[in-house]
Amino acid sequence: MHQGAQDYLIRHQLNSHALARAVRYSLERHRAQAQVVYQAQYDQLTGLANRSVFFDRLNFALARCNRTQTAIALLFLDLDHFKKINDTCGHEHGDMMLKTIGHRLRQSIREIDTGARMGGDEFAILLEHIASVDDVKTVAQRILEHIARPIAVNGRQLAVTGSLGITIYPWDCANAQELLKHSDSAMYRAKAQGGNRYQFYIAGLQTGSIDVELQRALANDELCLYYQPQLDLQTNTIIGMEALLRWQHPLQGLVGPMHFIPRAEENGLIIPIGERVLAMAARQAKLWRQTDGTVPPVAVNLSVHQIQEPSFPATLKRVLEAVNLPAQALQLELTERHLFQETNAVLDTLRTVKAMGCSLYIDDFGTGYSSLRYLRAFPIDGIKLDQSLLHRVPDHVNDATMLRAVIALGKTLGLHVIAEGVARQDQVDFLHEHGCDAIQGFWLSSPVPAGETPRWFSGDRDCALCG
Amino acid sequence: MKILIIDKRKQHAELEKMLKEGFANPVDLYHATTEHRAFDRIRRETFDIILVAVYSATGSVLETIRHLLQISPSSAILVSAIVPTIRSPFKPCIRARKII
Incomplete structure (x- = not known):
């Protein structure tokens, strides 16, 4: 016994x-x-697994995942404004609705999946052996649609919607408790956007997983470039296009560089990423030249780690030769704070690059030490004024004076001066009045994919803006 | 009610007779003379009761019960002990020995 x-x-x-x-x-x-x-x-009301069983199965699924190299999805469901139903219709009606929703939840998932009631109007769903993110999206959408169907309770038609937060292991490298927490936070994002929708947990910003994810992004060509034009204030023509890196993440959508470049600089992935960016920019510059004739140079941001590599000039040469593009077609930008770490080797690299024909600019000028030594020591063609210098211009007298002085300094040294982050007409007027050569910013255009830029090369700014 | 009797010594007839007599309503009785045949059958059908006839108090009985629970968790398991000599701490058998 x-x-x-x-x-x-x-x-x-x-x-x-x-x-x-x-x-x-x-x-x-x-x-x-x-x-x-x-x-x-099991939960007495809905017949779904309870929290204890859910965690047991989740832990088991995680172990199996690690062994079989498969993926699981954890969905956290919360009903939108369910409290109102309890308050207005009574808890008896609310319980009947929960029972129906539990039934619909079971119908929306496979037999091998686990649906659980975690308490109140919160449910969790464990999807095992998922083949793709699209499958998860399909299930999530099906769950939301099934839940949103009206429910007949004692002759009354009641309706409720749900918000789903989703996280996927092993992309989200966490333990069972953390996975639930992450899916819960994603659910709150779905609620914040109005509910009746699903949201994936943004896991890419965690150090542990971003390394793996970035490698996958490189392998799967998830990195892409957006382009923002630079306008010459004298001729009113587009004189350059800055290539801005974006990560088309399969779950999180478009991710900005500030979310992954700092980590890439730490883990060394900045080198292959930088090379990929150069190659993409060169390819696009070549394409524009083939379709639009002579087009302005494409500006590419470099990391100090790239120019610290003695092989950088050779890499650049290889990239240019691969698409048969003259070096003049690329404008390389280095941030001021990176130049602070300058060495003789870096200087040599920059001189070599300059000798090849690429133009060099100091980016974000005004945010670091703004040392005049940079302007003298480096073989640069121009400076790009950081947008922080423009924020309170022209209203703030001191800021306006300082900006005027910086522009004058650049011009006196024979440098091309481009103002970044220009967002308003009064800023444009101020910069034009005080001799700034060119501007870049939302006033002109937000960064856009390459496919949306052709009309910028017509030479007419108005036409460019309407494009 | 479906009852499966596992009796290696093929002495299930006595138990079947008693079961038929004990219940007013008809009882579906099945028997298997080896554990493997029993397991095969249990995988295909569901039984309310699995009655295991035990003739020796070896560890294999315990293994049999464990396995039955795994493959047929919805069945109740009843052990029928017919054990003349006892060496293990298998409780029904000890009890039987005392009675004997």
Whole structure:
């Protein structure tokens, strides 16, 4: 009986009456045991697994995932404004709705998946052996649609919607508790956007997973470039296009560089990423030249880690030769704070690059040490004024004076001066009045994919803006 | 009610007779003379009660019960002990020995 038998019989004492009684007793005892087990593992109202069973299965699924190199998705569902139904219709109606939703949830997932009620109007769903993110999206959408169907409760038609937060292991490298927390936070984002939708957890910003994700991004060509034009204030023509890196993440959508470049600089992936960016920009510059004739140079941001590599000039040469593009077609930008770490080797690299024909600019000028030494020591063609210098211009007298002085300094040294982050007409007027050569910013255009830029090369700014 | 009797010594007839007599309503009785045949059958069908006839108090009985629980968790398990000599701490058998 210690091993699980319900009862035992001793043959010498057996008769038909005792045997029948023992059978009945065994059945009743077994049913009672099963009932206790059921109550300990399942939610009484919905019949779904409870929190304890869910975590048990989740932990088991995680272990299996690690062994089989498969993925699982954890969905956290919260009903939108369910409290109102309890308050206005009563808890009895609310419970009936929860029961129906539990039933619909079960119908929306496969038998191998687990649906659980975590408490109140919160549910969790564990999808195992997922083949693609699209599959998860399909299930999530199906769940939301099933839930949103009206529910008949005591002759009344009630409706409720749900918000789903989703996280996927192993992309989201976390333990069971953390996965639930992450899906919960994603659910709150879905709610914040109005509910009746799903949102994926943004896991890419965690150090542990971003390394793996960035490698995958490189392998899967998830990195892409957006382009923002630079306008010459004298001629009113587009004189350059800055290539801005974006990550088309399969779950999170478009991710800006500030979310992954700092980590890439730490883990060394900045080198292959930088090379990829150069190659993409060169390819696009070549394409524009083939379709639009002579087009302005494409500006590419470099990391100091790239120019610290002695092989950088060779890499650049290889990239240019691969698409048969003259070096003049690329404008390389280095941030001021990176130049602070300058060495003789870096200077040599920059001189080599300059000799090849690329133009060099100091980016974000005004945010670092703004040392005049940079302007003298480096073989640069121009400076790009950081947008922070423009924020309070022209209204703030001191800021306006400083900006005027910086522009004058650049011009006096014979440098091309481009103002970044220009967002307003009064800023444009101020910069034009005080001799700034060119501008870049939302006033002109937000960064756009290459496919949306052709009309900028017509030479007409108005046409460019309407494009 | 469906009952499966596992009896290696093929002495299930006695138990079947008593079961038929003990219940007013008809009982579906099945028997298997080896554990493997029993397991095969259990995988295909569901039984309310699995009655295991035990003739020796070896560890294999415990293994049998464990396995039955795994493959047929919805069945109640009843052990029928017919054990003349006992060496293990298998409780029904000890009890039987005392009675004997």
